[in-house]
Amino acid sequence: MNRQFFRYLSIVSLAIVSWFAPQSASAESLTSCTMTYNLSGFSFIYKQYDGIGNISCSNGERAQVALASKSVGFTLGKSEIQGTGVFSEVRNLNEIYGSYAAFEGHAGATKSVDAQVLTRGEISLALSGNGRGVDIGVTIGALTISRR
Numbered sequence: 001m002n003r004q005f006f007r008y009l010s011i012v013s014l015a016i017v018s019w020f021a022p023q024s025a026s027a028e029s030l031t032s033c034t035m036t037y038n039l040s041g042f043s044f045i046y047k048q049y050d051g052i053g054n055i056s057c058s059n060g061e062r063a064q065v066a067l068a069s070k071s072v073g074f075t076l077g078k079s080e081i082q083g084t085g086v087f088s089e090v091r092n093l094n095e096i097y098g099s100y101a102a103f104e105g106h107a108g109a110t111k112s113v114d115a116q117v118l119t120r121g122e123i124s125l126a127l128s129g130n131g132r133g134v135d136i137g138v139t140i141g142a143l144t145i146s147r148r
Contacts (some may be wrong), residue, residue, distance in 0.1 A: 030089035071141020083129015
């Protein structure tokens with residue numbers, strides 16, 4: 001009986017280890033993602049910009065996304081911005097979707113420059129871009145990334 005007990009215990013132990021092993025390995029594997037984007041909009045105290053983006057990750061995942069930025073602050077202008085964004089490491093592409101808190105500074109006269117630091121819990125996103133338009137300001141708001 002002692003022999004059967006140890007045989008049964010070893011089979012159960014092996015089953016438990018093999019069941020948990022793939023989950024812990026996938027939880028530790030992280031991927032880095034970048035985004036190219038186009039945004040356009042206006043601002044006068046309230047800033048609203050909408051656009052599209054393409055996300056690609058080092059694990060091969062890709063997505064086309066819709067972008068909506070709404071914020072308030074000392075701001076005035078109208079512009080179109082094209083740029084790139086770099087996400088902090090994520091487990092998969094699905095973690096990227098949602099609203100990010102944003103602090104932004106922008107300025108330009110014919111040539112526009114935009115920089116944003118965004119955060120959503122443990123995930124952060126740094127955006128930088130340039131384009132054309134007339135604008136100046138500092139705002140606080142949110143950028144929402146959704147599936148397109």
